[in-house]
Amino acid sequence: MVGTTLELRGSPFFHEIIREVPGGERIVRCLQCGTCGGSCPNGADMEYTPRTIFAMIAANEREKVLKANTMWFCVSCYFCVSRCPQKIPITDIMYGLKRIAIRERMYRDTDAPALAKTFTDLLDKYGRSFELGLASRYYLFNRPLAMLKMGPLGLSMFTRGRMALSPTRIKNIDQLQAIIRKARELGGHQS
Structure with missing residues (x-):
């Protein structure tokens, strides 16, 4: 998938992210380059990298995404955002996913x-x-x-x-x- 953008428009979960996160629609620009996960100080502890989370959003795998530990391991350093070639608000999207998971009590193994x-x-x-x-x-x-x-x-x-x-x-x-x-x-x- 490197060098292509995600096809998200048909995913109801993508539209939910747009409503939840200002700038969330910019996920469509994701090139799947992996810079976000490679830049993340906690990337090794994440169940899925942000790049994988975006692909899962495109595949409408809502429950799997919201039960993942990825957003809980985000330390809000914004390093991924600063290095993203498409300037996707990755950290803000992680916060949006946290809000949805909390609202729907879909988190696990985290305090x-x-x-x-x-x-x-x-x-x-x-x-x-x-x-x-x-x-x-x-x-x-x-x-x-x-x-x-x-x-x-x-x-x-x-x-x-x-x-x-x-x-x-x-x-x-x-x-x-x-x-x-x-x-x-x-x-x-x-x-």
Whole structure:
């Protein structure tokens, strides 16, 4: 398939990606060159490379794509995007796939949705992450026994001034909360 673009137009899953991801229609430009997977620092850990994911989208293999670990291993470094000869928004597409997988509970073998929920709850409340709150809430509600193993790391971070004991709010938090409410309203999500 190298040197050709994907035939995606007949795939309902492709049209879903277009609706979910601004610029997602640019998948049709994919040359299947493999630069994205070769550039990815986590490519070796991915079940399928982004190039393969795009081919699976073209083949309308929705469930297989949404259950893959690929998007969960994306570290959002944008290296794939910067090297893509067609400037496809690969990282944004990975985020779109995560959103769909979370919405439909099609993820497996990852704690990422629970961690993301904990993080966004803190962001909504304080306007920034609060590491102690993030770690403790996440582990307490999702992996309580694993929380005990995190004690030494937490103590080390605290003694080095890398973790506060209490959260602080950003200035003008009400403005950020208004932006978040509006974004959710526009995106069709409830607060």
